[in-house]
Every structure is written in structure tokens, then in C-alpha cells.
Amino acid sequence: MGNLKINHNMINAExxxxxxxxxxxxxxSYENGKLDISSACKMCKMCVKKGGGAIDYVEExxxxxDKSLWxxxxxxxxxxxxxIHRVTYELIGKARELAxxxxxxxxxxxxxxxxxxxxxxxxxxxxxxxxxxxxxELSDFRIEPYTAxxxxxxxxxxxxxxxxxxxxxxRQLAPRIAARCRAGLTxxxxxxxxxxxxxxxxxRPAFGGNIMAQIISTNTRPQFCTVRYKVFTEPKPNAExxxxxxxxxxxxxxxxxxxxxxxxxxxxxxIDISESDVIVAVGRGAQSETMRAMAAELAELLGGVVACSxxxxxxxxxxxxxxxxxxxxxxKPKFIITLGIxxxxxxxxxxxxxxxxVAVNTDKNAPIFDVAxxxxxxxxxxxxxxxxxxxxxxxxxxx
Amino acid sequence: xxxxxxxxQVPGSSNVEVDPVTGVLKRDGVKSKLxxxxxxxxxxxxxxxxxxxxxxxxITMGPPQAKSIIVESICMGAKRGTVLSDRKFAGxxxxxxxxxxxxxxxxxxxxxLIICGKQTTDGDTAQVGAEVAEYLGIPNVSNVLSVDDVxxxxxxxxASxxxxxxxxxxxxxxxxSVDGDINSPRLPSYKVKQTVTDxxxxxxxxxxxxxxxxxxxxxxxxxxxxxxxxxxxxxxxxSSIEGDAxxxxxxxxxxxxxRKVI
Numbered sequence: 014m015g016n017l018k019i020n021h022n023m024i025n026a027e028x029x030x031x032x033x034x035x036x037x038x039x040x041x042s043y044e045n046g047k048l049d050i051s052s053a054c055k056m057c058k059m060c061v062k063k064g065g066g067a068i069d070y071v072e073e074x075x076x077x078x079d080k081s082l083w084x085x086x087x088x089x090x091x092x093x094x095x096x097i098h099r100v101t102y103e104l105i106g107k108a109r110e111l112a113x114x115x116x117x118x119x120x121x122x123x124x125x126x127x128x129x130x131x132x133x134x135x136x137x138x139x140x141x142x143x144x145x146x147x148x149x150e151l152s153d154f155r156i157e158p159y160t161a162x163x164x165x166x167x168x169x170x171x172x173x174x175x176x177x178x179x180x181x182x183x184r185q186l187a188p189r190i191a192a193r194c195r196a197g198l199t200x201x202x203x204x205x206x207x208x209x210x211x212x213x214x215x216x217r218p219a220f221g222g223n224i225m226a227q228i229i230s231t232n233t234r235p236q237f238c239t240v241r242y243k244v245f246t247e248p249k250p251n252a253e254x255x256x257x258x259x260x261x262x263x264x265x266x267x268x269x270x271x272x273x274x275x276x277x278x279x280x281x282x283x284i285d286i287s288e289s290d291v292i293v294a295v296g297r298g299a300q301s302e303t304m305r306a307m308a309a310e311l312a313e314l315l316g317g318v319v320a321c322s323x324x325x326x327x328x329x330x331x332x333x334x335x336x337x338x339x340x341x342x343x344x345k346p347k348f349i350i351t352l353g354i355x356x357x358x359x360x361x362x363x364x365x366x367x368x369x370x371v372a373v374n375t376d377k378n379a380p381i382f383d384v385a386x387x388x389x390x391x392x393x394x395x396x397x398x399x400x401x402x403x404x405x406x407x408x409x410x411x412x
Numbered sequence: 413x414x415x416x417x418x419x420x421q422v423p424g425s426s427n428v429e430v431d432p433v434t435g436v437l438k439r440d441g442v443k444s445k446l447x448x449x450x451x452x453x454x455x456x457x458x459x460x461x462x463x464x465x466x467x468x469x470x471i472t473m474g475p476p477q478a479k480s481i482i483v484e485s486i487c488m489g490a491k492r493g494t495v496l497s498d499r500k501f502a503g504x505x506x507x508x509x510x511x512x513x514x515x516x517x518x519x520x521x522x523x524x525l526i527i528c529g530k531q532t533t534d535g536d537t538a539q540v541g542a543e544v545a546e547y548l549g550i551p552n553v554s555n556v557l558s559v560d561d562v563x564x565x566x567x568x569x570x571a572s573x574x575x576x577x578x579x580x581x582x583x584x585x586x587x588x589s590v591d592g593d594i595n596s597p598r599l600p601s602y603k604v605k606q607t608v609t610d611x612x613x614x615x616x617x618x619x620x621x622x623x624x625x626x627x628x629x630x631x632x633x634x635x636x637x638x639x640x641x642x643x644x645x646x647x648x649x650x651s652s653i654e655g656d657a658x659x660x661x662x663x664x665x666x667x668x669x670x671r672k673v674i
Contacts, residue, residue: 053475056503056631180574185554188539192546197635200537233635271551271583277576388652399661
């Protein structure tokens with residue numbers, strides 16, 4: 014933490030022009046012989062590094078947090094009744110890895126009502142303790158009582174890091190509780206690592222996914238992050254249950270809310286592309302009606318689903334729920350084949366952790382080939398029909 | 413009913429490239445625009461005022477140039493707006509941004525309803541709204557699909573949770589974040605633009621705030637720090653399937669069989 018200090022004695026019109034150009038955010042301006050840094054500044058410190066001493070970074074003294082008081086890597090258990098969202102297991106797997114660096118325990122936090130058998134399932138994933146808040150006031154997700162229970166847990170247990178699934182629920186709860194703790198929160202992390210001093214290294218795509226940012230909270234605890242479903246790998250459950258269930262008490266008067274849930278209906282069962290093991294993804298280079306029909310046929314033959322890149326959603330060719338990418342869904346299938354997709358980073362960020370990526374594109378310089386395991390420089394219109402034919406022949410032979 | 417809409421100025425294109433050698437963002441010729449997700453929030457607010465009366469105001473945090481999006485919001489139907497702008501706000505993470513906005517809101521006036529868009533297209537975190545609500549001590553609901561009614565000091569909304577579509581009543585004042593694509597935002601009126609005067613856009617800086625502890629704002633008030641930025645990694649293990657279309661289709665077919673996809 015600190016501030017930028019301009020060494021005005023070093024500034025002349027030439028230097029000012031150089032600095033103005035240096036700033037990637039256009040935050041440096043030079044007017045009436047005075048250099049100024051506006052609030053567009055993102056503290057990237059490019060001007061400090063490359064400004065030749067014209068701008069200095071001044072550290073501020075700070076009160077430091079006693080990190081040894083905060084122990085444990087905690088996963089918030091995202092669930093509906095006794096149905097646990099699978100992102101929870103993925104996060105527990107990651108939490109175990111992170112905790113092994115520092116020797117911290119792994120915790121799971123459950124907030125809800127009438128939780129049934131779901132909690133016991135958690136004991137097969139290698140958590141040390143499952144903390145449970147069970148109250149009728151917590152039956153529907155409402156922000157204030159959930160935040161209150163979460164905060165009660167943090168005050169009593171003091172976990173060092175907290176991982177929350179980036180579901181609709183998690184994206185509301187995590188910021189609210191992080192703000193209450195005056196603590197850092199990093200959204201949509203794609204990589205998590207642990208330092209020996211218990212600082213959680215959080216890496217996420219920034220600026221529309223064009224660069225990766227590595228983020229840490231060196232002076233606040235707990236450290237919060239959210240992670241999307243299918244970013245990490247779900248561990249296999251252990252046959253033996255282990256760990257302990259800890260019932261937590263909170264008085265009902267702390268669980269009041271200005272929100273009343275009037276009714277809830279199950280969402281219509283939509284195709285969820287992130288659930289499929291095989292994906293045929295269609296981009297601008299394959300948007301013709303014939304190609305789309307072939308993509309659908311190929312997907313069916315491979316037992317998968319059709320997905321697409323952003324331009325096809327914006328062009329109203331596919332519904333938004335088919336979209337892969339930062340502004341769409343993150344997918345991690347066993348096999349994905351991209352047809353005519355150039356692979357802007359915002360698309361790649363949504364699929365690059367897939368097990369096997371095959372890209373077909375006519376442009377050999379398309380960025381999709383940077384993430385693909387198998388590159389096919391060629392025309393989808395020629396290759397796909399031949400491929401379909403071969404698969405059909407093979408299946409006919411079997412029968 | 414007085415409604416405040418939180419808006420943000422974002423880069424006009426998300427195709428910001430990074431020079432792999434210097435790590436510098438290439439932003440040549442990238443223009444700014446009003447965050448597209450905020451348009452749905454603005455439209456929701458304006459429609460509510462048309463139905464139930466009241467006024468829409470907007471607020472943003474950013475450099476002085478962010479004035480242009482306040483003007484744009486006025487052209488859509490807001491009555492006035494505020495730019496929170498100060499060097500001391502620079503380098504803010506979610507925590508410090510939300511705190512700054514909450515301080516700005518306290519300074520701006522009393523609102524029954526605060527509306528945010530789902531997320532911005534540059535930060536992409538979708539977290540600031542909920543943190544602002546926490547700082548203001550009011551309830552918040554995200555992923556709102558429609559605002560169905562306002563009566564008896566309550567707002568009735570339909571919101572999307574992960575498995576369910578939920579109808580809720582929320583006591584005012586409260587904060588809601590609306591999803592994208594829930595309405596058709598109106599276009600800014602050119603006619604109104606001719607009538608926008610300077611006094612419709614207010615600037616608030618650090619010195620105007622109730623809390624003037626510098627450590628609560630900007631980089632100093634941020635709990636997270638960016639340790640480094642780097643270009644996304646390329647996949648190292650890769651091979652290509654060469655030949656004419658027939659050979660490529662054959663190679664791909666063999667791969668599909670090998671990977672046991674079929």
C-alpha cells in the first residue's frame with residue numbers, strides 16, 4: 014500500500030509527454046506546466062518502473078495483521094436442501110492441496126435448514142471439520158441471516174482462507190461477508206496457490222481475459238475468493254468417512270431479514286453445456302446453416318452438446334446458454350473440438366482447462382492454436398463432413 | 413420513489429492486448445463507453461419511475477472524463493448524476509471501490525432503491541453491488557429478472573438463484589443488481605442532450621466525504637494487491653494434424669477413437 018509521488022523538478026514538457034504516453038490507462042496529464050495523475054490510475058506502477066525516477070512509489074506504514082491467529086482453509090458448502098453443488102467438492106479438493114503447504118486444517122461451512130444426509134457426504138472428501146448452522150431462519154437464502162451466520166463462524170473459528178463457489182448465491186454472499194470483515198475478495202480465480210506464510214495466491218483473468226493478474230492480500234484475514242464450477246478437478250470420494258461435524262449455535266435474533274421469500278419454482282431444465290463431457294464448439298468460421306447442422310450431428314454422434322463463441326450469441330444464432338467464455342460459461346469437458354473459432358482470450362479463458370482440445374481453423378495464426386492440444390489448419394466445411402462419414406461407417410461396422 | 417443507479421465507464425472494446433515483452437497494455441485508440449450491463453439497470457429504474465413516480469439519479473466513480481456517462485444517463489431519463497473523482501480513489505480494489513461509492517451515496521442523498529448492473533465488462537467481478545449494500549447496511553438481492561411491484565414500502569422482485577426462480581419482497585431501502593437482457597434499454601435522447609446543463613452533473617471528491625481517513629480509499633484502502641500481471645500461458649504440449657482434408661479427417665477420427673470419445 015502506498016502512493017505515487019511526482020518529482021516535479023524532473024518534469025518538463027518532453028518528460029511529461031513521455032510519461033503521458035507510458036501510462037496504459039491514460040491517467041497522466043500535463044496541463045499548464047503541471048503533471049497530474051488522475052483517478053484513472055490503476056497503480057500498475059509502469060510510470061515508476063519506466064519513468065526514469067520522475068515518479069516514485071512511496072510505501073506507507075501499516076498496521077499488520079497477526080497471521081498466526083488465522084488458521085484453516087475453509088470451503089463454503091453451496092447447496093439446496095441436501096443437494097450439494099459439485100463446485101463444493103472441487104473446492105474441497107483444492108483446499109486440501111492448499112492446506113498441505115501450511116499444515117492447516119480443512120474446514121467446510123454449511124448454512125441452511127433441515128440439511129439431512131448431505132452433510133455426511135462431505136466427510137468422504139477429507140475435511141477435518143464441518144461446521145453447521147441449522148436454523149429455520151436459514152431455510153431460504155436471504156442475504157442478511159446468511160451473512161450473520163457466516164460472520165459468526167469467522168469470529169469463532171478464524172479461518173485463514175475461504176473458498177466460495179461462484180454460483181449466483183456465492184456471488185452475493187462472498188462480497189457481502191468480505192465487506193463485513195473488511196477483507197479482500199478475488200472473483201473467478203482460475204489458479205490458487207498457497208505461500209508458506211499463509212498468503213493465498215489468487216490468479217484470475219483481467220481486462221476481459223487479455224492478461225492474467227496475480228493477486229494477494231498480505232495484510233487482511235480471512236482471504237476470500239470465488240471460483241467457478243468446473244475450474245478445479247473434483248476429487249474421488251474416500252470410502253471411509255473422516256472428520257467431525259461441529260454444530261454451531263447462533264441466536265435467532267441475529268438472523269432477522271428485511272427480505273421475505275414468497276415463492277420459488279425450479280428452473281426449467283436447460284441444457285447445461287458445462288455438464289457435458291464432450292463439446293462441439295462453433296464460431297464465426299462455421300456459422301452457416303449447413304455447418305451448424307453438421308456440428309449438431311457431430312455432437313450427437315460423439316454424445317456431446319453444441320456450444321458457441323460470443324459472436325454467434327450476439328448475432329442471435331445461438332441462445333446465450335450455449336456460450337463459452339468469460340461472459341458465458343466455463344467448461345472443462347474431456348474432449349472439445351472448436352470449429353472456426355479464432356479463440357479470443359475471453360473465449361479461451363472459458364475452456365482452456367479442458368482435457369483435450371482440438372481446434373479446426375483456416376487461419377494458422379489464430380490464437381485458438383495457442384490453447385489447442387491438436388491443431389488442424391483446414392476448412393471445417395471439408396473436414397467435418399468427412400469426419401461424420403467416418404464415424405458413421407465405424408458405427409455401422411460395429412452393428 | 414427515488415432511485416439511484418450505479419454506473420461505470422469502461423473501455424469500448426475488450427480486445428485490450430498486452431505486449432508480451434514489456435507487459436504493457438496496448439490501449440491505442442480504445443474509446444470509453446457506458447458499461448453495457450448498466451443500461452439494463454437504468455432502463456429498470458426509468459420504467460419504475462414512469463409507473464410509480466419519482467426520480468432517477470446516477471452515480472459513478474472514475475476520472476473526470478466519466479462525466480460523459482452521467483450525461484448519457486441523463487439523456488436516457490435520469491434527472492442528474494454524480495461523479496466521485498479524486499486521485500485518492502485510485503488503485504481501489506472491490507473493497508475500497510465499494511466503500512468509496514457508499515460514502516458517495518451517503519453524501520448524495522436518500523434513496524429508496526439502489527440499482528446496479530450485473531457486472532462491468534472490464535473488472536468483471538460482479539461484487540461491488542453487494543459490498544456497497546453491506547457498507548450502507550441495507551439488504552441486497554442479485555440476479556433480479558424483473559421488478560414486479562412497489563407498494564407498502566416494499567419492492568417485489570423475481571430473481572434467479574442457481575436452481576430456482578424466486579419471488580421475493582424486500583423492505584425499502586434496498587439494493588438490487590439486475591441481470592443482463594431483462595429489458596430493452598432506451599436510446600439516449602439527442603433532444604435532451606441539448607438541454608443538459610453543468611449543474612446536473614455534480615463532482616464529489618475526497619474532501620467532501622464524511623470519512624476523510626485516506627487509508628480507507630484507493631490503494632491504501634484495498635485489501636488485495638496485484639502482485640504481478642502476465643500474459644496468459646500457451647499450451648506447451650501440442651501437435652498438429654497435417655495433410656489434405658481427407659488426411660486431417662482421418663487423423664481426427666483416429667484421435668477421437670483413441671480418446672475413447674466414441
